[in-house]
Each structure stands twice: as C-alpha cells, then as structure tokens.
Amino acid sequence: MIEIQELTKVYGQTTVVDRVSLTIGAGELCAIVGTSGSGKTTLMRMVNRLVEPTSGKVLIDGQDTREVPAYELRRRIGYAIQGHGLFPHRTVGQNIGTVPHLLGWDKARIANRVDELLSLFQLDPAQFRDRMPNELSGGQQQRVGVARALAAEPNILLMDEPFGALDPVIRAKAQDDLLAIQRRFNTTVVLVTHDMEEAIHLGSRIAVMDGGELLQYATPEEIIANPATDFVAELIGGDRPFRLLSLAKVSSLVEPGEAAGQPIAATASLREAYAECLWSGREALPVMDNGTLVGRINRADLARCAVRPS
Numbered sequence: 001m002i003e004i005q006e007l008t009k010v011y012g013q014t015t016v017v018d019r020v021s022l023t024i025g026a027g028e029l030c031a032i033v034g035t036s037g038s039g040k041t042t043l044m045r046m047v048n049r050l051v052e053p054t055s056g057k058v059l060i061d062g063q064d065t066r067e068v069p070a071y072e073l074r075r076r077i078g079y080a081i082q083g084h085g086l087f088p089h090r091t092v093g094q095n096i097g098t099v100p101h102l103l104g105w106d107k108a109r110i111a112n113r114v115d116e117l118l119s120l121f122q123l124d125p126a127q128f129r130d131r132m133p134n135e136l137s138g139g140q141q142q143r144v145g146v147a148r149a150l151a152a153e154p155n156i157l158l159m160d161e162p163f164g165a166l167d168p169v170i171r172a173k174a175q176d177d178l179l180a181i182q183r184r185f186n187t188t189v190v191l192v193t194h195d196m197e198e199a200i201h202l203g204s205r206i207a208v209m210d211g212g213e214l215l216q217y218a219t220p221e222e223i224i225a226n227p228a229t230d231f232v233a234e235l236i237g238g239d240r241p242f243r244l245l246s247l248a249k250v251s252s253l254v255e256p257g258e259a260a261g262q263p264i265a266a267t268a269s270l271r272e273a274y275a276e277c278l279w280s281g282r283e284a285l286p287v288m289d290n291g292t293l294v295g296r297i298n299r300a301d302l303a304r305c306a307v308r309p310s
C-alpha cells in the first residue's frame with residue numbers, strides 16, 4: 001500500500017505539486033492523468049524519491065520512505081519510462097537483469113528470470129535475449145523496458161507514459177500484457193498518462209491532476225458518472241456512454257439464447273459489442289467463450305448500460 005500524505009513540491013516560486021494526498025491499495029493500478037505540466041510525473045517520482053518532496057510524506061506499507069536510503073527504494077520499486085530507457089550497449093538479457101544483478105542474484109536465477117519475463121511478454125527468449133536494443137522494434141523495446149522494471153519482482157511499479165510512443169495496435173497489446181502481469185503478481189502500479197482513454201482502460205482508480213492539485217481520485221465508473229469539476233468532465237470528453245461501455249466485458253451481459261451471424265468473444269468489451277451491433281445492423285450477437293457458444297448479447301441491454309448512472 002502506498003499512502004501519499006500532503007505531498008508538495010516547490011521549484012523556486014512555483015508549487016508544481018500542491019498538498020496531494022491519496023492512498024493506493026496493494027494490487028491496485030492508479031492512473032495519474034492530467035494535461036501537460038500538471039505535476040503528474042513529479043508526483044509519481046516523489047514515490048521513489050527520484051524527486052525529493054518539499055514537504056509531506058509517502059508511506060509504503062506503513063514505512064516512511066524518508067527512513068529508507070533512496071538507492072534502496074529505487075531498487076525495490078520498478079520504474080519504466082516512455083522511450084524505454086534501455087542501455088544501448090547491453091543485450092536485452094543484460095538490460096532485464098540489471099536490478100537482479102545489483103541485488104546480487106546468482107547467474108542462474110537471473111537467467112531464469114530473464115527468460116520467464118521474455119516469455120511473459122511474448123518475446124521468444126532464444127531469439128531475443130542476446131540481441132541489442134537497436135535490433136528490436138519500438139514496441140519490443142518498450143516491452144523489454146517494462147520487463148526490466150519488473151525483473152526483481154517489485155511489489156510496486158511506477159510507469160511514466162510507458163505506452164505513449166506506440167502505435168494503437170501495439171499499444172493495446174502492451175496494455176493488456178501489463179494488466180495480465182499486474183494481476184498475476186498483484187503488483188501495485190502507478191502509471192502516468194495524459195490519455196484519459198488509457199487511464200479508464202487500465203486504472204482501478206484514477207487521479208486527475210491540474211495545476212499541481214489533485215482534482216479527483218476515484219474509480220473510472222465514478223469519474224465518468226460524476227466528474228468533480230468541469231475540467232474533469234472536459235478530460236473525459238463527450239463520449240461518456242461509450243467510455244462506460246468500455247469498462248465491462250461481454251461476459252457480464254450474456255443471456256441464454258441464439259443469434260445470427262459472426263459471434264463476439266466473451267472477453268470483448270461492451271463497447272465493441274455495441275459497435276458490432278450498430279455496424280452489422282443486428283439486434284443481438286452470439287457470444288463465444290473459448291470456442292464454445294455460450295449465449296447471446298442484445299443491443300437493448302447494451303444501450304441500457306450506456307445510460308448515465310444515477
């Protein structure tokens with residue numbers, strides 16, 4: 001658990017993070033969202049003391065981070081940034097093994113961990129572990145960057161716009177990889193993004209920053225339904241019904257029965273299902289789960305899920 005209490009950063013005359021307090025539960029993914037310069041990165045970097053707070057404090061599992069040497073904190077907390085920050089003259093395997101090496105893990109354990117992470121990120125270890133970063137695509141480099149941040153099995157992972165530079169298809173894949181890994185290891189993740197869509201998709205809670213202040217800290221459902229200020233509403237944009245639909249899966253709305261045409265996956269979002277209904281002009285779609293037809297989903301139910309929650 002991360003408890004941020006009255007955290008403040010002042011540079012010269014400017015307060016860039018202003019008495020922000022929030023608690024991130026173990027295994028949660030907190031997405032910090034806001035416009036450029038709103039203080040997102042500074043707030044996040046104060047968690048591992050890459051930036052020293054001017055005042056306020058951060059407790060990790062109850063321990064004040066000021067009592068822990070900064071270098072130890074940075075080893076304990078994974079950190080991944082946009083543009084991955086890989087060491088260009090070290091192989092993929094050496095990059096991923098950086099922190100385990102610093103922690104004195106033996107070679108076999110490091111090699112196992114490197115291969116395990118490469119496999120998790122769907123990069124064949126035999127093919128990738130000895131390559132240099134410039135022999136990878138941007139998306140592959142990004143995945144290696146996240147794998148490196150996870151190498152020493154940190155309980156906490158800080159991510160600064162990790163998917164910002166990726167094209168939409170690779171980005172969606174990288175986001176899903178992150179969610180799968182985060183759930184598997186129950187990692188607490190703090191992720192900075194300027195993209196509300198990404199925050200809604202990934203965040204179990206979203207912290208909205210503006211001008212150094214925390215405007216709202218709530219679940220995606222709460223933020224969409226009840227934005228705290230006009231600015232938060234503006235960040236969410238006009239397509240709130242679709243954002244609501246994107247939060248739930250088809251499996252949550254399956255009913256018994258049949259429908260004609262191409263099935264939709266139970267793991268697809270309600271938004272995808274609604275789009276498919278509209279696009280194909282169908283009132284209902286068959287639902288497929290692991291290769292088996294499990295029922296159908298109908299358009300009227302989908303439309304009801306898009307209504308503003310009361």
Ligand SMILES: Nc1ncnc2c1ncn2[C@@H]1O[C@H](COP(=O)(O)OP(=O)(O)OP(=O)(O)O)[C@@H](O)[C@H]1O
Binds near residue numbers: 016038040194
């Ligand atoms: N080392 C520094 N010295 C002085 N000002 C700084 C320093 N680091 C950041 N700032 C200022 O603090 C403010 C917040 O910066 P920060 O990087 O936290 O914003 P951000 O919300 O992450 O923005 P972006 O989305 O553009 O990365 C900005 O106005 C920035 O210019």
